[in-house]
Amino acid sequence: MELLRQAWAIARKDLRIERRSKEVVNAAFSFALVVLLLFSFTFDPTGDQVREMSGGLLWLVYSFAGVLVLTRSFAQETQNDCLDALVAAPVPGSAIFLGKALANTVFLLFLELATLPVFTIFYNVRWEAKMAWLLPVLVLGTWGFTVIGTVFSALTVSVRLRELMLPLLVFPITVPALMASVQLTTTLFTGEPIAGDLVWLQFLAGFDLIFTLLGVTLVETILVG
Amino acid sequence: MELLRQAWAIARKDLRIERRSKEVVNAAFSFALVVLLLFSFTFDPTGDQVREMSGGLLWLVYSFAGVLVLTRSFAQETQNDCLDALVAAPVPGSAIFLGKALANTVFLLFLELATLPVFTIFYNVRWEAKMAWLLPVLVLGTWGFTVIGTVFSALTVSVRLRELMLPLLVFPITVPALMASVQLTTTLFTGEPIAGDLVWLQFLAGFDLIFTLLGVTLVETILVG
Amino acid sequence: MKSQSDWIWAGVTAVMMVTALYLTFVWVPMERTMGVVQRIFYFHAPPFFVAAIAIVVSLVAGIRFLVTRDFRFDELAVASAELGLVFESMNLATGPFWARPVWGIWWTWDARLTSAFVLWLMFVGYLILRRAVDEPTQRAVLSAVLTVFQAVGAVIVYLANRLWRTQHPQPVIAGGQGSGLHPDMWLTFVFCTAAFMVLYLCLLRHTRRLERMRREIEGLRRTVHSL
Amino acid sequence: MIAAQGVWKFFGDFAALREVSLEIAAGSTLALLGRNGAGKTTLLRMLAALSSPSRGTITADGASLREPAQRRRIGLIGHGISIYDDLTAAENLEFFASLYGITAPGERIDRWLETTDLLRVRNGLARQFSRGMRQRLAIARAFFHDPDILLLDEPFTALDDRAAALLSGLIRQAHDQGRTLIISTHQLREALQLATDVAVLDRGRLAFSGPNTEELKAAPEDFYRKYTETA
Amino acid sequence: MIAAQGVWKFFGDFAALREVSLEIAAGSTLALLGRNGAGKTTLLRMLAALSSPSRGTITADGASLREPAQRRRIGLIGHGISIYDDLTAAENLEFFASLYGITAPGERIDRWLETTDLLRVRNGLARQFSRGMRQRLAIARAFFHDPDILLLDEPFTALDDRAAALLSGLIRQAHDQGRTLIISTHQLREALQLATDVAVLDRGRLAFSGPNTEELKAAPEDFYRKYTETA
């Protein structure tokens, strides 16, 4: 309980900063659009062929934009050595981790929901009835991605080549989660019955759980050494 | 002449540093591989469908990996305020710009040549005879990309959210060059006659020329303000 | 500083590798459908198993380091990871040469192949991270934590294979159908795996030593410079 | 009482601190001296539980420093100002209040903004503050949860005059209130004026530690040179 | 002679320098004083042609500072050390030699590594140097192309003892060789000992500028306070 209170305090701080400057989300959103732009320029999106890859495209955009948000997450704490003050404060590392992860998830979900309509228009994905299913997919997929990204954001914060290092470490580990999300999203976009894919939803949930626990246990070591 | 001597001095410095640590190229190459992996979720490379977009895929990989290299280009100069020493030295900004652009081009060409075979294997691109044509395409396309990227790398060096800003600024401007390169590359991969596309090559050359001149004239203002 | 045991290890390894080559290319019967290319199998799968073991070793060593803060474990972790990369590369490299004649393509993004590639990327990421951290203690701690995540990630990726349909043959070990290997093939396969395992252990001794020297030099230099 | 027993800190094989054993009685003010690279910051960071000793132990009244209960007692001023540029003065303090589990901090926040003369810019973004104002806010942040152990790492360097005056006032006050202070610095004279105890680090070794005396105050340079001559 | 005429520097609307006019005779040593945020660094950066005045002009012997010929005459020690961690000591100097168009620098490089006592680590990576060694290398870098105008921005802060000794030696030597030095600092006494001229900046204004005198050396604090009281 106490842990969650502290985590929430930290998350609220990040959210408040972001609500004020809107810097990161704006930049990330524009970046997502740019990526969409690049995609559409490099291969013309027409016909069913695109519908089959729509899920993949969407999550590609999310991943590339997302990892940039994650890089910032701990990097910004180093600006005035704020990280020292955080670690010196009587909150466990796990609280810092959870708070940051929460804030990042909110940012990414924002980003994703903002990108979604643009995407569907760009690639004229027909809007099915069971799109409601998309929400749990987004949430679970994003949380898995963010949890790992947040841990590694802390891991690489004082490392050379941070901006190169993070995607390098994050993506291979998140591959299963991404694949599952892609699978589910594509099913939804192509309008096939979701029933057969529910196993992926469970898989995602399990994935998230495992890495959340790992993060909670290990982040203290990362921060204090 | 003097200008080129100074530019070369700066390029040599960057190349020497890289040859010693190999950090950037290694990381960028691995990142390119990661991107290839991510793409595989989206584009199942069976069938000709992928061959039509192979050029696009390749240049997407190059762009994403390349922009990370470019971000570093001036950022690393700020580590010990080296940039101050550079600007204070009796070399014109244009020399710094050209030197950096040169070094970056070498890095990216390395990256591209290393990625190319892996790409052709992963995406089953058949290797045609006229692949020799690919070289001029790579060089011209890369130079255009690098020139713009280097200018913006200098422009964003002291900006918050650098790693987010750079792609935002670079990609939209380089889209024409990218499209031309994609067009040419695809033609080569699909083994169609290149003759019809030579105009794109000229376009690229012109594009490079214009932006090189722009960079040379404007970079001094960027650095000294 | 070659000790006698080094020579013994080297000898044993050499003998086993040569025997492995003999078994693979001379002794073992030819596979009916695939023909000679199938013999790649004996140098294709075993390296993967060794790589898998290398991860486990890295993982255990990494955890031991976090607990004891004894750099010997860090050395073991790196050494094992470096070798893991080498062996996984072997598995990755031999695969396509088999795929080309059998499937007609060098590569397909089937789950099993992808997972192999992901594994390879994890090794690479681990080693690149290490090179990006200057301060040895921090380097050791961070890379140890990373190993834990990657090991878990690797397991998940590997299990995820089972969920995906794959063009790639099912596991012979612990794999349900398709495990119908001729006993001689089995023997060769098992022996090759053992040979690669010994090779791994032999190399491990040296890479560890190398790593220790590296760290000692680093430390001496800093101490000298701080004078 | 803070006790460091046989503390080593290794960066790789390089020992930044060697076998440092030190006892700091409650209510004392320790001047932590030593030339650049002696290990002052390293030691202070461990006292702040920002990093853990490679060997040896550091305890406050017998308890480990990583325990929240202990960390709540510690106030730290490091090289950075540790405030968020995109939060207002009040929000900054409010945030740290929530970290330290201070409920209903409103009144206390205003009191500290008063003390640091930032009340009139209560709701101004720290980003827009002048350097001096930011430094004063940083000081408020460090003293805000009134810690009874204060760790100050070269607090006066690059501090603007007003901030410096404010800080030295607060330091004196804290000392009078019987709080424990540990101040690392290069300014011998100033340090020895207010210190009750002195510790000198030399290349990671504890070259001297003991109470501050009149003769020390009289000739600090000689004393300092005596214990750092080795370099 | 360096002449600044009616120099203003704006950061947005904020004027970091207001109407600064200053003449620095060749061979003189100017102590540039002023509290934090007074504008010392801003002025020095413009003298080093790292940024250009918003209004007014700065010339060296009548010529613009951006001209290579002028920049070749200038040596700068700023807050950062401006050396490349991934180059060896020798390569660092070699690189800057090539920037300054010094042909066949080999012998000169060794001479400077000698002076800074880095010859034995000639081919060691700067990254692996201790802090002091890096600082000495930075000093070598600044003096390497023997500039006859030296701009030093708080050169002694955070300098380790040996580097400090080395630098003050070089400064004195440069002065004796009739070079022009401009040193910004907070350490009044030390500064006034070696300065021939004094300039005091106060909130961007030039509050005082004139030759250094005995009574100044006698009571620097009073003098300083007199011209910075406004704050």
Ligand code: HEM
């Ligand atoms: C194209 C690249 C290839 C890669 C990256 C690859 C990768 C792997 C991996 C990771 C394993 C261990 C899997 C496990 O034990 O679960 C494996 C085993 C194996 N591979 Fe491949 N493989 C490739 C191509 C092929 C081809 C073309 C064939 C033959 C048609 C083949 C036949 C086998 C067999 C028989 C095993 C042993 C099964 C086992 O015991 O697991 N591989 N390969």
Ligand SMILES: Nc1ncnc2c1ncn2[C@@H]1O[C@H](COP(=O)(O)OP(=O)(O)OP(=O)(O)O)[C@@H](O)[C@H]1O
């Ligand atoms: N993160 C680190 N990695 C490697 N070495 C380090 C690290 N931090 C400190 N050191 C080394 O430890 C020694 C002590 O550093 P420390 O900063 O504690 O000295 P200090 O007394 O604070 O110096 P100063 O008075 O300049 O602040 C120095 O030799 C420094 O190079």
Ligand SMILES: Nc1ncnc2c1ncn2[C@@H]1O[C@H](COP(=O)(O)OP(=O)(O)OP(=O)(O)O)[C@@H](O)[C@H]1O
């Ligand atoms: N890049 C910048 N953007 C905005 N304001 C700046 C910038 N650089 C300096 N300033 C402002 O200009 C004023 C003068 O700064 P400057 O660094 O020159 O002072 P200083 O005399 O060097 O102070 P110190 O003695 O602390 O170095 C300060 O108020 C500072 O906030």
Ligand SMILES: [Mg+2]
């Ligand atoms: Mg310190």
Ligand SMILES: [Mg+2]
């Ligand atoms: Mg300054």
